[in-house]
Amino acid sequence: MERITKEQVKHVAHLARLSVTEKEVETFTEQLDAIIGFAEQLNELDTDNVEPTTHVLDIHNVLREDEQRPSLEREEALKNAPDQEDGQVKVPSVLE
Amino acid sequence: MSILEESFSSIHKKLKDKDVKVTELVDASYERIKEVDEKVQAFLTLNEEEARQHAEKLDQAIQNDEANNVLFGLPAGIKDNIVTNGLRTTCASQLLANFEPVHNATVMDKLHAQETVTVGKLNMDEFAMGSSNENSGFQTTRNPWNVEYVPGGSSGGSAAAVAAGEVAFALGSDTGGSIRQPASYCGVVGLKPTYGRVSRFGLVAFASSLDQIGPLTRTVEDNAYVLREIAGHCRKDSTSADVEVPDYLSSLKQDVKGLRIAVPKEYLGEGVHEDVKKHVLDALKVLEDQGATWEEVSLPHSQYAVAAYYLLASSEASANLARFDGVRYGVRSENANNLIDMYKETRSQGFGDEVKRRIMLGTFALSSGYYDAYYKKAQKVRTLIKQDFDQILNDYDVVIGPTAPTTAFKVGEKINDPLTMYANDILTIPVNLAGVPAISVPCGFSEGLPVGLQIISKPFAEGTVYRVAHAYEQATEHHKAKPEL
Numbered sequence: 001m002e003r004i005t006k007e008q009v010k011h012v013a014h015l016a017r018l019s020v021t022e023k024e025v026e027t028f029t030e031q032l033d034a035i036i037g038f039a040e041q042l043n044e045l046d047t048d049n050v051e052p053t054t055h056v057l058d059i060h061n062v063l064r065e066d067e068q069r070p071s072l073e074r075e076e077a078l079k080n081a082p083d084q085e086d087g088q089v090k091v092p093s094v095l096e
Numbered sequence: 097m098s099i100l101e102e103s104f105s106s107i108h109k110k111l112k113d114k115d116v117k118v119t120e121l122v123d124a125s126y127e128r129i130k131e132v133d134e135k136v137q138a139f140l141t142l143n144e145e146e147a148r149q150h151a152e153k154l155d156q157a158i159q160n161d162e163a164n165n166v167l168f169g170l171p172a173g174i175k176d177n178i179v180t181n182g183l184r185t186t187c188a189s190q191l192l193a194n195f196e197p198v199h200n201a202t203v204m205d206k207l208h209a210q211e212t213v214t215v216g217k218l219n220m221d222e223f224a225m226g227s228s229n230e231n232s233g234f235q236t237t238r239n240p241w242n243v244e245y246v247p248g249g250s251s252g253g254s255a256a257a258v259a260a261g262e263v264a265f266a267l268g269s270d271t272g273g274s275i276r277q278p279a280s281y282c283g284v285v286g287l288k289p290t291y292g293r294v295s296r297f298g299l300v301a302f303a304s305s306l307d308q309i310g311p312l313t314r315t316v317e318d319n320a321y322v323l324r325e326i327a328g329h330c331r332k333d334s335t336s337a338d339v340e341v342p343d344y345l346s347s348l349k350q351d352v353k354g355l356r357i358a359v360p361k362e363y364l365g366e367g368v369h370e371d372v373k374k375h376v377l378d379a380l381k382v383l384e385d386q387g388a389t390w391e392e393v394s395l396p397h398s399q400y401a402v403a404a405y406y407l408l409a410s411s412e413a414s415a416n417l418a419r420f421d422g423v424r425y426g427v428r429s430e431n432a433n434n435l436i437d438m439y440k441e442t443r444s445q446g447f448g449d450e451v452k453r454r455i456m457l458g459t460f461a462l463s464s465g466y467y468d469a470y471y472k473k474a475q476k477v478r479t480l481i482k483q484d485f486d487q488i489l490n491d492y493d494v495v496i497g498p499t500a501p502t503t504a505f506k507v508g509e510k511i512n513d514p515l516t517m518y519a520n521d522i523l524t525i526p527v528n529l530a531g532v533p534a535i536s537v538p539c540g541f542s543e544g545l546p547v548g549l550q551i552i553s554k555p556f557a558e559g560t561v562y563r564v565a566h567a568y569e570q571a572t573e574h575h576k577a578k579p580e581l
Contacts, residue, residue: 009456016414016459017421018452019440028456031514035457038515039403042473045480052475053482055305055335056531056555057292062334076198080425091423094435 003040004033100124100171101261101578104318108166111158118154118169118213121264122147125171125215128262132581135243137235138257140176141184142216147171150213157211166321167210170264173257176217177224177300178267178309180204183214187300188232189222191426191446201298202333203267203309203326210325215263218253222448223417224274224302226250227520230511231450238507239282240579241545245504248278254312255282259579265322266312271303272405273500273524275310276536280499280548283538283577285319285565286312288524290555291531292337294323295330301416303409304335306528315575316537316566320344323558339556347559348566353387355564356492362398363497363523371542372498379539379549380496382571383564390496395484400477401526402518406454407461407474408529413451414458420446453514478529485530489554494564498523499536499548523550533558537565538574546574 009029013020020028074087083090099107099116110116126144133139154169163169174180177187179197181204186192200208207214221231229237229252237252239245240260247256251268255278258266268275270288279286287310294309301307311322324345329338359380364373380390422428422442429441447455461470488495500520510517527534532555539549549568553560569575 004460008460012456012460012463015463016455017418017436017439017443018447018455019437019444024452028453031453032457032460034515035406036460036470039407039470039474042400042403042407042477045397045400045477047473047476047480050476050479052472053478053529054475056482057335057337059292059335059337064331072198077424079198080195082422082426082428089424092432092435092438 003036004029098124098128098261100128100264101314103315104166104170104264104321107170107264108163108168111163111169114158118151118158119148121169122151122171122213122215125263128260132260133262135238135581136240136256136260136262137237138218138253138260138262139173139216140186140188140219140234140253143183143214147213147215154211154213165210167207167212167325170212171215172207172212173215173218173254173263173266174204175220175251175254175266175268177220177269178203179298179300180214180217183217185217186234187223188220188234189446189448189451190233191420191442193427195425199298202295202330204298206326218257218266220253221250222451223300223413224250224269224271225413225450225454227273227277227517228510229253230507231448233448236507239504239545240581241283244506245545246281246507248281248504250274251312252278255279255284255286258282258284258312258314260581261578265318267309268312269299269307269309270528271306271409272528273521275312276499276524276534276548276550277521279312279536281504281546283546284312284314285316285535285537285575286310287319287323287535287558287561288527288533289323289327289558290533292335293327293533293556293558295333295336297330297332303412304416305412306409316562316569317345317348319535320348320562342559344559344562347563350563351386352383352564352567355383355388355494357383357388357390358393358488358492358495359390360395360398360495360497361392362395367519367522368498368501369503369542372502372547375540375547376496376498376549379568382568386567386571393488393492395488395526397477397480397484398526401481401529402522404474404477404481405525405529406457406518407470408478410454410458411461411471412458414455414462417451417455481526482530485526485532489532493553493560495552497550499550500524503542503545503547527552531555533561535561535565537569538577539572540574
């Protein structure tokens with residue numbers, strides 16, 4: 001049975017902000033299907049009473065005082081920006 | 097023998113005695129790079145002008161007897177996903193081909209405090225996703241033992257540069273084996289510290305719950321010297337552990353008498369090459385001769401680790417790599433008229449196939465309707481794998497097995513089959529899922545290619561890992577072998 005369809009791959013590519021060609025859709029459908037098929041072996045394990053692990057260390061709520069500290073200068077923050085204007089990052093139009 | 101192939105303590109003594117200068121160490125590094133890097137292709141960016149200036153400054157300091165740390169003046173190579181202020185950091189991705197960080201990773205500040213000299217930035221699989229360096233957006237690093245073969249990955253540049261004698265040591269990062277597997281393939285020593293042992297601040301995130309920075313060196317002692325300086329709590333990384341850094345060097349002086357070793361049968365089973373098995377069993381014999389004992393055990397969920405890992409690591413990657421959108425940094429695509437298309441075109445042109453594949457897998461595993469079946473299921477399996485280790489490490493001091501099931505494979509051999517490539521990491525991945533420390537040390541050769549021995553211990557027991565690795569290394573000659581280039 002097909003686990004992943006081409007339509008799903010196109011949808012996921014959109015969510016991930018990737019543009020994909022028809023050929024890539026085909027390759028990804030095939031490869032993701034194989035990887036997901038491989039991952040389904042996890043269903044052999046009964047995990048009903050198992051807690052998920054998000055993190056291995058016993059660390060919770062790392063807090064600090066809300067005090068002023070030095071941060072990047074504007075010039076430095078903009079140093080790598082592909083486009084900028086008036087000390088701000090510039091992007092293509094957001095609204096049509 | 098090049099001075100860079102001597103032990104840190106030997107180089108340090110020569111510096112203190114003024115028998116050698118830092119400028120000579122740095123010269124030796126760049127000379128070796130010029131001699132062999134066309135073949136090895138370990139470096140993406142050289143820092144030559146600055147490194148030479150730094151070395152001259154350090155030679156002045158030696159005159160005033162300021163060389164107080166064993167790392168003083170040592171030429172280091174840094175994996176290109178560790179940010180270096182003002183020095184191009186690409187993560188081996190075309191998307192970051194022009195990225196010049198405006199700050200340092202914590203590990204870089206810590207190394208600079210000990211006056212190591214940054215020689216350049218090392219190649220890797222793009223964003224640390226891969227086991228061969230073939231996923232680099234720039235070049236494929238070669239294995240110094242045979243340039244037809246891969247160096248392993250993702251820290252392949254780091255392992256190859258150390259093996260080829262281009263640097264005194266290198267830093268790498270390990271998410272599912274990315275320090276240990278290339279260390280194994282290239283015949284050097286590579287440590288993945290306990291999760292939280294070394295600050296991840298300034299390590300470009302791949303899978304934040306798994307990533308750790310660690311040293312690659314020629315010997316265990318050298319490795320301990322580097323970890324001693326880069327380990328410790330950091331307020332800029334909320335996942336860094338506030339646990340004291342012990343004196344790793346004094347651990348090396350202890351023997352292994354009475355040490356209890358667990359050998360998981362899953363680590364010597366199907367798919368593990370006969371020569372690799374033989375070398376691991378020989379290594380156990382060496383430790384036995386020194387008074388350690390070993391028993392076969394089971395880590396019953398090992399076979400599920402690769403599947404759980406690829407779901408978890410890819411899910412975390414899909415979120416972490418969302419920041420590469422061409423807005424604040426990176427190479428922005430010019431072929432777009434609106435914002436969404438700009439994101440899509442930038443990412444599609446900038447990322448390579450493996451990175452796209454994992455972003456797609458992760459986005460799928462986290463998407464509505466699939467989250468419980470894939471992502472959450474994998475998190476639960478992670479718990480089972482962690483419990484396997486907790487139990488075994490309650491009864492034994494260390495777990496020992498091979499680092500990788502085989503020696504290095506040929507360039508091009510596995511590149512078209514992601515699942516076969518992923519299976520390479522079957523013996524290293526469980527360690528990251530459990531968050532425990534592990535080292536790879538050279539333990540022999542198979543058809544001219546190095547084999548690695550993996551030693552795993554409890555959280556924050558890097559001292560135990562080093563003690564066992566050092567005892568083994570000192571009783572054998574494997575670490576003295578050098579590739580001919």
